[in-house]
Amino acid sequence: MERRLYQRVPIQVSAIVTTEDGVRIKVVAVDVSSDGLGVECNIRQRNMITPGGSFVRDGKPVSVFVDLNLFDGEGQSSKIAARCQVVFSRRMSSDQCKIGLRYADIGSHDHEWLVQFIERSAGIEMS
Secondary structure (H helix, E strand, O other): OOOOOOOOEEEEEEEEEEOOOOOEEEEEEEEEOOOEEEEEEEHHHHHHHOHHHOOEEOOEEOEEEEEEEEEOOOOOEEEEEEEEEEEEEEEOOOOEEEEEEEEEEEOHHHHHHHHHHHHHHHOOOOO
């Protein structure tokens, strides 16, 4: 059964992940939903975000800040900034990884715009 209110929408957008230690890492956001997003990076970047691929630190999920600009097909854009928790880290190939992030704190305006972006991108009828 589908657990998401909105499906994941594929994107290809540069994003900046800032670790708890303040290290800024440029990655590629590859999908978004109303609950979170997926980013792809290389192994070195993954190890800076989730040391050794472990997304739990001191018994809690690793927390990061993510900044990205989303552009819809109608010429609208918005910068989305959110604190996220890492929910998974997967190796996709010998040097590429995908990291799943769930929004832990996102501004209400950012979240509203994100939901509208997803609705427009997925062709969902807006009420």
